[in-house]
Amino acid sequence: MPAPDRTSLDEIVAAGRSIVEAHGLDGLTMQAVAGRVGVRAPSLYKRVRNRGALVELVAEATVRDLARRLGEAAPVDGDPRAELAALARALRAFAHERPVAFGLVFAPGGGGVSQALLAEASAPVLRVATSLVGEADALSAARTVTAWANGFVTMELSGAFRLGGDVEAAFEYGVERIAESLAISVSEH
Incomplete structure (x- = not known):
């Protein structure tokens, strides 16, 4: 049985948007987002390809x-x-x-x-x-x-x-x- 998801793409994007406003675009890292949503950074890669994709998701949500x-x-x-x-x-x-x-x-x-x-x-x-x-x-x-x-x-x-x-x-x-x-x-x- 697969492990339950501990976060969602919506939560990841919301965390990314919050981090961007608090710490600027340079502060938007996979590690920072992972910490904000309560998972380890490698877990984010199940939902987001890389930091560039994360920036695009934040821009799209904006x-x-x-x-x-x-x-x-x-x-x-x-x-x-x-x-x-x-x-x-x-x-x-x-x-x-x-x-x-x-x-x-x-x-x-x-x-x-x-x-x-x-x-x-x-x-x-x-x-x-x-x-x-x-x-x-x-x-x-x-x-x-x-x-x-x-x-x-x-x-x-x-x-x-x-x-x-x-x-x-x-x-x-x-x-x-x-x-x-x-x-x-x-x-x-």
Whole structure:
């Protein structure tokens, strides 16, 4: 009779996500995860091929979590400008809660996350962008919004806003101006 499993893949990934936030990506080791879930490191290899696969699983779980939060942030039948602001705020809140994992998924290579999962996470932003600018320009608009929000949040998290002023107000200013400019651009066409 085989020995009972002492951990699950979900527990391993949850432990990995917790370790990443507490100790950074370098702290994510098979040994650290094994200790967190109460098994010896060799036992993890039954579920996870290697550390690279573990990093991918953490990145995928992060993107799924972000996709869920973005999907919940903006109602489908609301004002697209308000929806865009809600999405940007949800992204920012997520980044503040999980700054290391956020950095991982927005870094070059994105932690190895699949195109299908990225498309799922992007769907709410694309939907709102389509409402604002139309189908032909939706991808460009979604990329513009995402790049601005990611840049703002990355600078905020790294402490790069050192000239004083209210960072919260600056974020809201940016969200409002981007939403207004996208809505104006569609009305001009």
